[in-house]
Amino acid sequence: MNTVLNKMKNKSAQDIxxxxxxxxKIPVDIVSIAENIGIKLHSVNFETLEETDAFKERTEQEDFILGAASTDEDSVTILYSNRFPTNKGYEHISEAVREENLKRRQRLTIAHEIGHxxxxxxxGDYHVEFRTDLRNNDKDNEKEANIFAGELLIPENMVRDIYxxxxxxxxxxxxxxxxxxxxxSKSAMTARIKHLKKSPESFLYEG
Ligand SMILES: [Zn+2]
Structure with missing residues (x-):
């Protein structure tokens, strides 16, 4: 029995x-949370994996692997990419900002994988995360993991305190x-605020 996965099963972000x-504490210390659950965390360069036949097709379409979660009989591992964002215009951005953006993306990846x-x-399941998955609102599982990640990294009570x-x-x-x-990221924050504005129980509810 996988005791680590069992600790997480059907838990909400609030439970976690x-x-x-x-x-x-703001920001939420997502690495400590993962470690407290007993998850093994690793920062990884996915380039070799991206070139394999199984993943080549997606990565050739300007997509790349952001992370992965895998489970076996007694452990849960979350991997997150150490690849710098390469969006257009990034070449003009300072090293410090790039580092910070990478950190923010990694935090979101970890929270999203905890959601899955x-x-x-x-x-025994494993899940490989592509960049488009974190933006994808068509697939139910991805949408749910994104909402979960928002609730975990941006808890409503902390948003209320900041407001x-x-x-x-x-x-x-x-x-x-x-x-x-x-x-x-600004896009993760925007999505979270939008979600809170649509939630009838939220202090930000706008109908
Ligand atoms: Zn996902």
Whole structure:
């Protein structure tokens, strides 16, 4: 029996934060959470894997592997890519910003894979994550893992705390500011706020 996977099975992001989180510290320490659960984490260069017959077709279409989760009879491993983002215009961006963007993407990948482990994976399963999967809202599993990752890295109670801090300081809680505080990409932050605005129980609900 895979005790690590069993700890995560059917858990919500809130459950994971409560049981394995490190308090109300912002940004959420996703590496500690993974380690507290007992997940093995590795930063990996996926280039060789991307060139194999199994994955070549997708990676040739400007896609690349961001991460993977795999389980066997007694362990859960999450791999995340150490490849720098290569979006257009990146050549003009400083090393420090590139490093930070890589870090933010890796945090999201880890949270997204934890989502798959909680919601979808069975013992013996493995899942390879392509860049487009983290943007994909057509596949139910990917959509669910993305929402889960948002809830894990950007918990609503912490968003509320930041909004109230901003309001007291008369500062607008803009997406770039929130993304920096929660150490996620601007697109992940935008998606999370959009989701909260659509959730009837949320303090940000707009109907
Ligand atoms: Zn996924």
């Amino acid at each position: 934060l409560k049981e394995y989180g490190t308090g109300k 482990c909680c919601l979808h994976m069975k013992e 109230s801090l901003c309001s007291r300081a008369d500062v607008k809680p803009t997406i770039p500011l929130l993304a920096t505080l929660f150490r996620v």
